[in-house]
Amino acid sequence: MSVSDALSRRRLLAIGSAVGGGALLAACTSNEKKGDSGSGSQTVNNSQGDNTAPGKAVKIGFSAPAADHGWIAAITANATAQAGKYSEVTFVPVAAGKDVTEQRPAVESLISQKPDVIVMLPHDGAQMTSTGRKAMDAGIPVVNLDREFSDPLAYRLLIKGDNYGMGVAAGHYIGQKLKGKTNPVIAEIPGIDELQLTQDRSKGFRDALALYGLKVGPRIAARFTVASGQEVTANLLSGNPHIDAVWNHDDDQGVGVLQAMQQAGRKEFFMVGGAGSLDAMQHIKAGDTPLEATVTYSPTMASSAINLARLIAQGRKMSELAELQVPKLIILQSETITKDNVDQYMPLGFRS
Amino acid sequence: MTVLEKATPIPAGRREWSEPVKRNLGLVGVLIAILAVGAITRPDLFLDLDWLWRNELLILTQASAIGVITVGMTFVMIGGGIDLSVGALVALTSVWCTTVATQQFGSLGMIFTAVVVGVIAGSLNGVLIAYGRLVPFIATLAMLVAARGLAQMISGKLTQRVDVANQFINQLSFNKILGIPALVLIMLAVGVLGWILLNRTTFGRRTFAIGGNPEAARLAGINIRRHLVLLYALSGLCCGIAAIIVVSLSSAGAADHGDLYELDAIAAAIIGGTALSGGRGTIVGSLLGVVIFKGITNLFIVNNLEQEYQLIVKGAIIVAAVLIQQFRVSSLRRRTSG
Numbered sequence: 210m211s212v213s214d215a216l217s218r219r220r221l222l223a224i225g226s227a228v229g230g231g232a233l234l235a236a237c238t239s240n241e242k243k244g245d246s247g248s249g250s251q252t253v254n255n256s257q258g259d260n261t262a263p264g265k266a267v268k269i270g271f272s273a274p275a276a277d278h279g280w281i282a283a284i285t286a287n288a289t290a291q292a293g294k295y296s297e298v299t300f301v302p303v304a305a306g307k308d309v310t311e312q313r314p315a316v317e318s319l320i321s322q323k324p325d326v327i328v329m330l331p332h333d334g335a336q337m338t339s340t341g342r343k344a345m346d347a348g349i350p351v352v353n354l355d356r357e358f359s360d361p362l363a364y365r366l367l368i369k370g371d372n373y374g375m376g377v378a379a380g381h382y383i384g385q386k387l388k389g390k391t392n393p394v395i396a397e398i399p400g401i402d403e404l405q406l407t408q409d410r411s412k413g414f415r416d417a418l419a420l421y422g423l424k425v426g427p428r429i430a431a432r433f434t435v436a437s438g439q440e441v442t443a444n445l446l447s448g449n450p451h452i453d454a455v456w457n458h459d460d461d462q463g464v465g466v467l468q469a470m471q472q473a474g475r476k477e478f479f480m481v482g483g484a485g486s487l488d489a490m491q492h493i494k495a496g497d498t499p500l501e502a503t504v505t506y507s508p509t510m511a512s513s514a515i516n517l518a519r520l521i522a523q524g525r526k527m528s529e530l531a532e533l534q535v536p537k538l539i540i541l542q543s544e545t546i547t548k549d550n551v552d553q554y555m556p557l558g559f560r561s
Numbered sequence: 562m563t564v565l566e567k568a569t570p571i572p573a574g575r576r577e578w579s580e581p582v583k584r585n586l587g588l589v590g591v592l593i594a595i596l597a598v599g600a601i602t603r604p605d606l607f608l609d610l611d612w613l614w615r616n617e618l619l620i621l622t623q624a625s626a627i628g629v630i631t632v633g634m635t636f637v638m639i640g641g642g643i644d645l646s647v648g649a650l651v652a653l654t655s656v657w658c659t660t661v662a663t664q665q666f667g668s669l670g671m672i673f674t675a676v677v678v679g680v681i682a683g684s685l686n687g688v689l690i691a692y693g694r695l696v697p698f699i700a701t702l703a704m705l706v707a708a709r710g711l712a713q714m715i716s717g718k719l720t721q722r723v724d725v726a727n728q729f730i731n732q733l734s735f736n737k738i739l740g741i742p743a744l745v746l747i748m749l750a751v752g753v754l755g756w757i758l759l760n761r762t763t764f765g766r767r768t769f770a771i772g773g774n775p776e777a778a779r780l781a782g783i784n785i786r787r788h789l790v791l792l793y794a795l796s797g798l799c800c801g802i803a804a805i806i807v808v809s810l811s812s813a814g815a816a817d818h819g820d821l822y823e824l825d826a827i828a829a830a831i832i833g834g835t836a837l838s839g840g841r842g843t844i845v846g847s848l849l850g851v852v853i854f855k856g857i858t859n860l861f862i863v864n865n866l867e868q869e870y871q872l873i874v875k876g877a878i879i880v881a882a883v884l885i886q887q888f889r890v891s892s893l894r895r896r897t898s899g
Contacts, residue, residue, distance in 0.1 A: 427865040429868070468812045
């Protein structure tokens with residue numbers, strides 16, 4: 210009897226502490242910071258012109274992939290925040306899930322709600338083209354965000370970043386600093402190499418470096434993740450005892466890249482990043498790492514897309530343009546952020 | 562008890578080297594071959610002993626997280642199971658231990674959280690398999706999906722940086738003891754403890770017995786269900802430890818940590834001689850398998866070659882290792898039956 214008593218007491222104690230521990234652990238999933246009020250999203254304050262003046266009420270539909278990294282999360286956050294700035298805008302976001310097969314029905318249900326305009330960042334431009342076309346055919350203008358449809362009839366406005374331009378910007382920065390040097394070692398750390406955008410970035414980088422008579426040396430791809438950035442860079446540094454410059458395509462994986470550089474105690478080179486995350490900007494400002502500059506591919510494009518979608522729906526013009534309608538194609542310039550202008554860009558930085 | 566005797570890996574007093582030892586020597590041979598290829602392709606580096614020492618320590622450091630996971634995986638596989646959830650559990654535990662709420666409790670709180678979450682998730686795997694009668698493949702596949710999802714939910718898919726206040730975690734990937742990186746020492750400690758647990762305790766002998774012949778093990782009076790739960794809990798524990806290593810290496814927790822670690826760990830265990838069917842395997846072999854994979858990664862990157870080649874080479878090595886294993890087993894059978 211006493212044995213089983215002790216057993217059950219032990220069991221009770223175990224269960225009790227398990228429940229208590231579980232409650233404690235569950236409380237540990239919170240990421241609320243004290244005094245953390247901002248959502249970290251950016252909006253556009255365009256003070257010039259009369260475009261901010263309220264117009265007729267419009268309903269803007271929005272669809273973007275579920276966030277799998279900071280950049281996409283920032284896209285949705287920016288769009289939501291920007292739409293919230295206009296009292297006459299009703300913002301109707303639909304979850305686009307994890308791939309095209311989930312985004313297609315989501316957007317189709319959006320079409321049936323008959324919004325005045327749809328802003329869409331497709332999972333895959335080519336595969337979502339027919340859905341974009343369907344909306345256009347139903348008389349709903351589509352603002353195609355970043356990933357381009359294969360048919361121009363499927364969008365009213367295409368607004369996208371410039372991957373090739375990113376490579377060019379990084380190439381110019383490195384080229385200007387290293388020009389005249391004999392055989393400098395320029396390393397490149399791309400993200401997922403199978404993606405067209407990675408190929409475009411690398412081509413821009415090569416082309417720009419060629420203008421200075423320079424070539425890319427070691428080039429090892431990571432996978433856009435922090436851990437892969439760390440592993441690839443640690444090995445890359447080991448294999449190249451002297452490096453002059455590094456271009457890392459992506460500030461998300463850059464966290465790991467910088468960590469590997471610190472672990473190896475290497476700082477004979479300078480580094481250029483990509484995308485323009487808040488973290489990267491803070492390092493550029495502080496000058497505490499080899500990261501000297503980053504070339505933007507900014508999720509603020511979502512804010513701009515909402516602004517332009519609103520103008521399209523209201524039939525208004527862009528105040529700086531003579532034409533009476535919003536243009537059809539906007540390619541954003543990849544900007545180079547350095548210590549000199551980082552303060553200006555800091556408000557646009559996204560949390561990775 | 563015949564099962565236990567048969568499964569005991571090293572019969573004492575035999576002069577010829579046992580099968581696992583031979584195999585491990587073969588793996589050491591592969592490592593030497595990797596070094597030789599390095600010496601031929603980059604003589605400027607590999608013949609510089611100072612560089613070579615630092616590079617080998619780097620390989621071991623990069624191997625440390627997968628190494629710890631593979632120790633747990635080896636136990637599970639010897640016990641006749643498989644754990645596909647290890648990568649996702651690394652992601653989940655890394656995220657859980659780097660939330661703002663957890664980080665308030667300091668480095669020790671982070672380590673405690675990672676370990677406890679790992680053990681709980683692993684136990685859940687074990688309970689589903691032992692008491693829910695789910696096939697290990699399915700149960701841990703479900704955990705893979707769910708844990709990754711939970712990790713994304715908690716982190717909001719953002720990278721969770723380690724707070725500067727948590728110096729211990731931050732410094733772990735920089736610290737060395739007697740010239741050996743602390744992360745490597747953690748892997749070695751887990752390896753040694755795992756070896757003792759597997760080869761010198763009842764727990765280890767039971768693991769071999771259950772994997773080798775579950776029915777005989779049951780008849781021998783082993784509580785198979787409880788043992789299975791313990792095995793998967795052990796694997797979860799290893800995931801928690803590995804998460805601390807990954808968090809320290811990358812200075813962050815993230816839902817995309819541990820990407821495809823399950824494949825790396827299974828492959829390493831298999832080329833280390835662990836049988837997918839259970840009942841056979843060694844800790845040393847598994848760890849050598851991990852180091853071989855990381856050594857190949859390093860060899861290719863040091864030669865500035867793109868990844869596609871190393872993937873092909875790694876695939877070939879897995880096939881070769883299994884083919885050699887089958888050939889050995891069948892020739893052994895022929896000898897004993899003839």
